[in-house]
Amino acid sequence: MISSKYKLLAAVVAFAGIQVHAACEPEISFPAPEYNNTTLDHVFKIIDGNLNTAIAAGDFDGTSFSLEISSSRKTMHTKYHFDESLGGSPINESSIYRIASNTKVFTALGIIRLEAAGKLSLDDEVTDYIPKLLDGAGKISWKGITIRSLLSHSSGIPDNCEFLSFLNINLSPGTDFLFGQDGDEDLALLLPDPSVVGLPPLTEPQSKQLPKCGAYTDYKVPCTADDFVNGLHQLTPVFAPQKESSYSNVGFDLLGQVISNVSRIRYEDYITKTIINPLGLHNTSFDVPDSLSAASAGPNSDWGHDAGAGNPGGGLYSSSSDMIKFLRWILSNYKHLSPTLNWLQPAAWNTGSHSLLGYPWEIFRTTDILPNTKRPVTFYTKGGGLTGYYSYSIIIPQYNIVLFMAVAGDLTTLNTIFTQILNPLVIAAEAEAMSQLKDTYAGVYESAKKSLNSSITLTQTDPRALHITSWISNSTDVLASLIPLVAAKAGTSGDMYLQLQPTFEKKHRDGLVGEVWRFINVIDDYDFPTNATTVWNDYCVSNVDPLSYGTVPLNEAVFWRKSTGSNSPVTDVTLSAFRFDLKRK
Template sequence: MGLISTSYALLLAISFVALVDAGCHYQFPAFPPPDYAEPCPELLEAFNRIETTVSALVADPSFNTSSYSIEVTYAKSTLWTSFHTAVDKDPARPGAEEIDGRSAYRIASITKTFTVLGILKQHAAGNLSLDDSVDKYIPQLAGHQNGTIPWKDITLRSLASQLSGLPRDWAQGDLATELSDPSALGLPPASLSGLPQCDSFGEYRPCTEQELLQSIQSKPPLFAPNQKSTYSNIAFELLGLVLANVTLMDYEDYIQSAILDPLEMTGSSFSKPSDSIAVLPKNISWYWDVDEGIQNPTGGLYASSADMSKFLRYVLSHYNGITPALNWLQPASFTAGLNSFYGTPWEMFRSNKILNDPDRLVTFATKGGGLPGYSTIIVLVPEFELGITILTAGNETLLNHLLEATTVPLIQAADMVTQRHVQNAYTGTFEASVINSSIALSYTRKNGLGITDWISNGTDMMTAIPRYFKFDSGKSHVQLMTTLLFRDQDNLAGECWRMLVLPNQSPPDKAKVWDDFCVSDVDTMMYDGLPWNELVFWDKDPNGRFHTVELTAFRVSMSRANTKEVISEKLLMQDL
């Protein structure tokens, strides 16, 4: 028994020391998202800054033929919009007279998110499984083929998360249709033998299901399934066929009835909207009329920015509740970049440059799209419960300028709103004087919400913890991390948090390679069967301020200290 006790104490000590010695910071999610329904002067100031920046940007003559729509929303409603109408439009076909939230764009590959949502809904309904192979739902892929793609090993999940190993395109992207003189690139004359006779090959017409299947059944894979991520439009065209076969509906009709109609996205469709609401870029408006046919699931949707805000609000409210098969905003595979990942089908990015602190990361789930004349993106920031839509028509370089000009001030402002919310809701001193217990919570921009003083049954815990677990208290702090769960989940009461002992700063210059290696270990230990490091906040008043903190394993609830509470406790002590 003595050996077991000693070993267990050593294990606990190692777990604490490992956290303190590592250069790891738990910043996601840092706090529950703030309630943006309350007045937020920080956001108003940020929106003014963004408007000034983008107004100056589009004053550049190179953007005279460009229009844009920008919307910022949170889970409940739109927070801000900005629109710009091109000053130079085609007089023969100008499109919408003035751009607003109802103006329609071709949103291109953002359509993929609707295709994947349809697959997730069908998985949740039990009509298909993400982990079934694609040939179960497209029988033609199970038969004889001239190519070498291993369809039986490609699942719906790998198709949706860019891990199928399939080529990018089959009816687009061939230089034979783009180059007037192939020899200028050292290429021999093109024969065009065996190529599909649709889309960009010959006189335009939309491709058919038969042409898609015939083409891909003769191709080799780019990678083995699930070996390496690479962008594939073919993958989503196949997912569209899966939806059609499972639902016995046309893909377009299913998306309309299952997603667009329930979300009241009345300005979105696969049918070409009227020119009266169309955003038509000068000299490139021809693509507005293109029917993408069997390629609709990868990029055929028309939509307005107001409709995309509705869609983003749905995602922000449901991303972890659509199906238990996955959290929709978690990464699924690596990309070539150090801080970039693929989701299903998101393009995800993590940056420590926005909040001016190398240890503060912000995670973005994005989906971009591009078609002739149109560059678009949607951005989800779940940590701050924000969604951003940027739709542009005209100069394709405009999108990246708008993305930088919008997201950086917005996230910095949202972080300030969060700081104010945290200081109001959680900081202060909580006491249970009868048993000589108290805890002081404070907020710093560097470390977030943490414990600065803690007395439990007369014991100074800020001294006892490092002494017992044998580490230098001067090198660490106790940070609180929300779990986004509630003790009373039905009534959303009793916010559950965890205490973590973390380093005060990263290792100097992170000089060693493995200083950047971090793992998550939030549930560090128990006491008497209860989580040792759990805190629960109770008694939230109308101003969002909590008045009780429960320390689960210590079996104590402490009340926020104020004059009335102190007087009451003194009277109680006199009675005792």
């Protein structure tokens, strides 16, 4: 027979199963902050100052740009720069750029909407919708290549069909490249003399086999869907399907054909009808806009080149005001577009220890931006470029921020630009989030019953977010009893604390709405190294529901406020497993 004392110890030790080291602080530690008209004005002055310094130093010579920053509600800041040497009209919110691979975000949304409508499954094979891929004797084995694998760049198929390859440039912050800036991947088009890199000249029969459209005609003859599919039979796979990730424009061009075949209208018409027009994106189109509205990139750009069958991978034109509106809509709706998919989730590994791929996001996660904590910050980005045009979409859900930047002309130092914009922006947003967390939730909560000695103190600090600093339950000091046992079992001499994190689940009672949070153990052991190397400090397993008491989660806390709006003050907290409410003093 097991003693009650042993059972209690076992339960407490089991609770240690959700402990995390300080290097594993939960990313979602607070509801995303809201901003008024002036909240971030101080950081926007810093960003403008950084950009003006770069402009004065010549970093933007031969370059025009548009920059817009927004919350989920409204645009908070804009910055435009016009280089007169490029010609054209001065830059404003309506100036139109080629957004290149940012078109893939529209294509992905088109697929997700068809999936949500029950018209297809992400796990269907692409040949279910493009059976012509099975014709011929190509080298790619199409079995196992699913719509999901095309969305996440894990299909193993090549990046480009060469005749569509002016769409090949994929730019994310930190990208370096030598080839592709002029827009064509086939060196037969780029090199007047292939022998300069040791390549033999093409024979006459080999030259005759080259495509008769797209880049091979200087884009005078757009490639059709049939040209595209026939060209795929000449390609060699990079990997077997679902084995590794490798960026692929071809994959998104195929998704465009899937959209067309399922919807039974042209891909361009579907995107226009279901996304561009409903969202009021008046400057966004696959058609070449009037040159007066163009953000000029000079005479040798890809403005006006008809992508043809390559439109789904990078054919759109748009303005910064349209794109920030589109990103704002995504930030507000990404969780609810499909019952089977959270759009802002990783789907495959990318190169680098902090980089992943989504649908079609290029995701970067770092613990090196925030000055007082190792809490990670995740950027969901999409970059794209054509000759003369570069564009960047960035979504930061935990801070309720989206950013769009488009560049025309010369490529500038991207790492420097993003450091000067994103680092101060994130640090300022973190400070605002911490301030709102303190005002809304921190404080002392006590039992309304004088006979019940129960209370909890929730404290906000920058390193620890919202955490428990005092907890009395019916005269028992819960922290004094719980934490030493958990720390001893964990084998750590570090400082342990209980941090709260929101789940975004809701409860309702008596005209009140309850926000469900969970508290987890975090071990602040930076100054207390164990026999393990610090490399393993980033080894983190998420489990926020380890124990219950009478079927109720032991670590659940519910904050109550009036249901009249999210800005109403928190008045009570329920510690669910302890079966009592505490009122905020």
